[in-house]
Amino acid sequence: MTVSIWQQAHRRRTVAYDVVVVGGGIVGCATAFWLHRHDPSLGVAILDAGALGSGASGRNAGFVLLGTHKDYLTAIHDYGERTAHRLWQFTRENRRLIAELNGDAFGWREQGSLTVAGDKDEDDRLRRALPYMRAAGIPAVYLGPSETMERLRARGFRGSLYCTSGAAVDPLRLVRHLASQSAADVYTYHRVTDVASGEGGVSLKTERLNLRADSAVLATGAYLPRIVPSLQRFVRPVRAQMLATHPAPDQFLASPVYSHDGYFYVRQLENGAILAGGGRHRHRETEVGYEDATTPAVQADIERYLHTHFPWTTNLRVESRWSGTMGFSPDHRPIIGTVPGCSDCLFATGFTGHGMGFGVRMGQLLADSLYLEEQPNAYDLFHVSRFESRSPAA
Numbered sequence: 001m002t003v004s005i006w007q008q009a010h011r012r013r014t015v016a017y018d019v020v021v022v023g024g025g026i027v028g029c030a031t032a033f034w035l036h037r038h039d040p041s042l043g044v045a046i047l048d049a050g051a052l053g054s055g056a057s058g059r060n061a062g063f064v065l066l067g068t069h070k071d072y073l074t075a076i077h078d079y080g081e082r083t084a085h086r087l088w089q090f091t092r093e094n095r096r097l098i099a100e101l102n103g104d105a106f107g108w109r110e111q112g113s114l115t116v117a118g119d120k121d122e123d124d125r126l127r128r129a130l131p132y133m134r135a136a137g138i139p140a141v142y143l144g145p146s147e148t149m150e151r152l153r154a155r156g157f158r159g160s161l162y163c164t165s166g167a168a169v170d171p172l173r174l175v176r177h178l179a180s181q182s183a184a185d186v187y188t189y190h191r192v193t194d195v196a197s198g199e200g201g202v203s204l205k206t207e208r209l210n211l212r213a214d215s216a217v218l219a220t221g222a223y224l225p226r227i228v229p230s231l232q233r234f235v236r237p238v239r240a241q242m243l244a245t246h247p248a249p250d251q252f253l254a255s256p257v258y259s260h261d262g263y264f265y266v267r268q269l270e271n272g273a274i275l276a277g278g279g280r281h282r283h284r285e286t287e288v289g290y291e292d293a294t295t296p297a298v299q300a301d302i303e304r305y306l307h308t309h310f311p312w313t314t315n316l317r318v319e320s321r322w323s324g325t326m327g328f329s330p331d332h333r334p335i336i337g338t339v340p341g342c343s344d345c346l347f348a349t350g351f352t353g354h355g356m357g358f359g360v361r362m363g364q365l366l367a368d369s370l371y372l373e374e375q376p377n378a379y380d381l382f383h384v385s386r387f388e389s390r391s392p393a394a
């Protein structure tokens with residue numbers, strides 16, 4: 001967009017805040033929410049390049065699951081038992097914090113969730129994870145193949161883990177609710193182009209505004225490297241696609257379903273519509289980058305998945321299709337840190353397809369990081385310093 005000489009005089013002005021949050025997704029809005037809870041007198045602004053929730057937070061399936069996007073056994077293998085357990089605890093706190101909000105404002109549903117095995121290997125992993133989960137106090141029950149299929153009126157699955165704590169939301173309404181409860185000034189369609197250390201704090205620029213803040217938080221998801229290119233090695237853009245059908249005549253799915261190692265996911269809304277997404281593991285070369293577009297190949301795979309496993313979906317007309325850009329971190333767990341050369345500016349990124357499971361608690365952690373004297377609990381779990389001794393995989 002260009003700006004005429006006449007418009008410029010009226011446009012560029014400088015405003016000052018205690019904290020500027022860049023990014024109006026789940027993480028940014030939760031940060032502003034917790035800052036307000038911490039101290040209602042703080043002057044906080046949320047800036048977004050589009051509308052609130054215009055990124056992944058307003059485009060996802062709304063699953064609020066515990067743990068990482070991997071099954072618990074794989075998480076133990078990848079991170080070690082203690083870290084896997086701490087990550088699980090963090091997501092449990094995230095769920096508790098959401099449950100304490102006014103759930104009517106964002107369609108809070110606590111029906112548990114099913115992690116369903118698509119093949120024998122996944123089934124083995126789910127079963128072998130169970131004793132570790134029990135030892136860690138994680139509530140889960142293994143359901144054999146026939147019970148799983150009966151519960152879902154499905155076919156072609158193996159067994160599943162029913163997790164009583166699984167929940168779901170309308171993610172866009174949750175984002176808006178957090179923003180409205182934060183009392184922050186919200187600047188939508190303000191893309192931040194520049195962030196720098198300055199005047200004893202942080203200075204930020206959009207096309208129309210100069211901002212000054214004591215501190216800033218960059219919660220821009222996959223888009224972080226567009227503001228701070230040196231952080232590119234910590235997050236890469238990965239596309240996810242979804243579809244929604246015409247309402248089914250009955251309620252078939254009582255709880256969200258996460259299957260094939262999370263590469264497919266399905267839920268049914270109150271009005272009967274089926275939401276389904278995934279399939280990108282079969283199209284890894286195309287499902288990268290920032291382009292907001294659906295592709296016939298991925299959409300056909302999602303439909304095939306639905307029709308194969310949930311035969312009652314076969315005649316449901318697809319009503320909408322969409323995509324969203326997720327930020328993947330090198331080790332698939334969120335990353336927080338300080339922007340290089342700007343000590344008063346924090347960043348949080350890399351939620352790797354699982355940001356609803358982390359975001360509200362992460363906003364609290366970021367707010368605590370700005371105002372607590374001591375390092376907040378779990379800060380080390382996500383801090384970027386874990387990559388300092390090794391170079392992250394691409």
Ligand SMILES: Cc1cc2nc3c(=O)[nH]c(=O)nc-3n(C[C@H](O)[C@H](O)[C@H](O)COP(=O)(O)OP(=O)(O)OC[C@H]3O[C@@H](n4cnc5c(N)ncnc54)[C@H](O)[C@@H]3O)c2cc1C
Pocket residue numbers: 022023024025026027028047048049050051052053054055056057058059060061062063064065190191192193219220221222223224226227239240241242277323324325326327348349351352353354355356357358359
């Ligand atoms: C299709 C799909 C399904 C998913 N399903 C689930 C699910 O069911 N459960 C789950 O836990 N996770 C799911 N995810 C992942 C989840 O949506 C993300 O992990 C989470 O939303 C990330 O939140 P965020 O706040 O970090 O980023 P975002 O929501 O992407 O927010 C970043 C914001 O920053 C803004 N921004 C970017 N650059 C700038 C700039 N320069 N200036 C100002 N603003 C800027 C963007 O406009 C955007 O609004 C899914 C993702 C997709 C795409």
